[in-house]
Amino acid sequence: MGTIIRSFTSRKPSEIMRIIVTTFIGVVFGFFLGVSFPTLSITKLNLPSGLLPSIDLSYIGDRYTGSYPWSFTKNNNRSSPRYRLSNDTSKIWVPSNPRGAERLPPGIVDAESDFYLRRLWGKPSEDLTTKPKYLVTFTVGLDQRDNIDKAVKKFSENFTILLFHYDGRTTEWEELEWSKKAIHVSARKQTKWWYAKRFLHPDIVAPYDYIFIWDEDLGVEHFDAEEYLKLVRKHGLDISQPGLEPNKGLVWQMTKRRGESEVHKVTEEKPGWCSDPHVPPCAAFVEIMAPVFSRDAWRCVWHMIQNDLVHGWGLDFALRKCVEPAHEKIGVVDAQWIVHQGIPSLGNQGETAEVGKPPRHGVKDRCRTEWTMFQNRLAYAENAYYKSMGIDMSNSTSP
Ligand SMILES: *[C@@H]1O[C@H](CO)[C@@H](O)[C@H](O)[C@H]1NC(C)=O
Ligand SMILES: *[C@@H]1O[C@H](CO)[C@@H](O)[C@H](O)[C@H]1NC(C)=O
Ligand SMILES: *[C@@H]1O[C@H](CO)[C@@H](O)[C@H](O)[C@H]1NC(C)=O
Numbered sequence: 001m002g003t004i005i006r007s008f009t010s011r012k013p014s015e016i017m018r019i020i021v022t023t024f025i026g027v028v029f030g031f032f033l034g035v036s037f038p039t040l041s042i043t044k045l046n047l048p049s050g051l052l053p054s055i056d057l058s059y060i061g062d063r064y065t066g067s068y069p070w071s072f073t074k075n076n077n078r079s080s081p082r083y084r085l086s087n088d089t090s091k092i093w094v095p096s097n098p099r100g101a102e103r104l105p106p107g108i109v110d111a112e113s114d115f116y117l118r119r120l121w122g123k124p125s126e127d128l129t130t131k132p133k134y135l136v137t138f139t140v141g142l143d144q145r146d147n148i149d150k151a152v153k154k155f156s157e158n159f160t161i162l163l164f165h166y167d168g169r170t171t172e173w174e175e176l177e178w179s180k181k182a183i184h185v186s187a188r189k190q191t192k193w194w195y196a197k198r199f200l201h202p203d204i205v206a207p208y209d210y211i212f213i214w215d216e217d218l219g220v221e222h223f224d225a226e227e228y229l230k231l232v233r234k235h236g237l238d239i240s241q242p243g244l245e246p247n248k249g250l251v252w253q254m255t256k257r258r259g260e261s262e263v264h265k266v267t268e269e270k271p272g273w274c275s276d277p278h279v280p281p282c283a284a285f286v287e288i289m290a291p292v293f294s295r296d297a298w299r300c301v302w303h304m305i306q307n308d309l310v311h312g313w314g315l316d317f318a319l320r321k322c323v324e325p326a327h328e329k330i331g332v333v334d335a336q337w338i339v340h341q342g343i344p345s346l347g348n349q350g351e352t353a354e355v356g357k358p359p360r361h362g363v364k365d366r367c368r369t370e371w372t373m374f375q376n377r378l379a380y381a382e383n384a385y386y387k388s389m390g391i392d393m394s395n396s397t398s399p
């Protein structure tokens with residue numbers, strides 16, 4: 001036992017961080033498999049198996065001596081008839097539990113998690129001194145460390161900070177004080193939406209009221225996250241982004257910052273770009289570089305992200321499927337604004353099959369292809385749905 005603790009605490013910080021990440025991945029994975037957290041994490045840490053029986057026995061002994069206290073505190077419904085559909089009353093089967101967990105008594109089902117870091121000692125109930133209400137993620141390479149350092153300082157202690165490292169260089173970040181409390185996930189040459197799909201499952205990020213999923217090349221001099229969220233709440237925005245400094249050759253009118261307002265939700269575009277003033281890119285639209293989602297909006301958007309379409313192109317046009325009415329709940333915050341510096345980063349790390357073309361082209365090509373694929377899948381899925389419902393949508397303008 002003593003040697004275990006010593007060897008554990010004598011590890012380098014970077015190793016501990018890696019273990020934290022490994023554990024976290026284990027939690028996510030275990031969550032899906034319905035495997036309980038302690039078992040998996042202990043396995044992952046490779047503690048000697050001799051340790052296990054004593055832990056298990058004392059744990060079980062403390063907890064389950066005497067009668068079974070059927071306290072359904074964690075889950076909602078106490079009306080017992082719904083719990084038993086089978087005549088074999090000694091077997092637990094709870095249909096209202098999360099899928100796959102029906103054999104567990106609801107009182108033990110912990111269906112959601114978080115990114116709060118815990119201690120290895122002391123009482124679990126006293127581990128957390130704060131529970132940040134917001135989450136911000138940046139997808140980063142070490143080259144942008146200074147910029148991310150500036151950006152993080154615009155987010156108060158009410159934020160959990162999660163960095164996705166696409167260049168494998170995580171150690172150098174530890175020189176920054178805040179980085180020691182951040183969560184680091186490292187996987188080489190992956191995109192923001194790849195990480196988001198894998199590490200931001202709605203049940204994992206459930207404690208956070210708002211989730212920022214941001215690029216690394218944003219200038220935040222005129223931005224304050226708490227002030228931003230005040231405006232988001234005031235104007236009822238479920239999906240939002242800060243306005244973009246206009247003098248940077250922006251593509252879309254909608255995300256351009258306006259000097260005179262707090263928030264805007266509609267815009268005029270070039271003639272013919274919008275079939276309806278309430279659809280993108282004239283309304284119900286933010287870009288994918290710096291989106292902010294409410295918990296409920298993210299629960300929907302996460303499901304729309306495709307596992308194989310990693311660049312997220314086209315997602316911005318489809319976000320409106322997740323909130324209703326979209327032209328009122330999606331908007332751009334003008335009073336807290338950012339500059340898109342447009343520094344090529346991950347885009348330069350692609351590869352192209354064609355000789356003589358820079359890697360960047362291979363990435364751009366894939367972005368466009370993904371956009372088309374996403375649009376087609378969405379249209380196909382919608383048609384299939386309406387057809388299955390016996391509804392004729394052939395005259396619909398829904399893009
Ligand atoms: C609990 O069960 C009752 C009766 O089956 C049902 O009417 C009620 O909606 C349920 N409540 C929740 C929160 O699921
Ligand atoms: C439960 O018991 C009743 C009466 O003995 C029987 O008719 C029914 O099929 C049983 N149901 C199940 C799920 O075993
Ligand atoms: C953090 O949240 C608390 C509770 O909402 C609030 O009182 C506090 O002002 C926030 N911190 C900052 C820096 O805004």
Ligand SMILES: *[C@@H]1O[C@H](CO)[C@@H](O)[C@H](O)[C@H]1NC(C)=O
Binds near residue numbers: 392394395
């Ligand atoms: C669709 O449009 C065609 C021609 O304009 C019309 O004949 C048909 O009734 C319309 N169908 C529906 C479901 O509105």
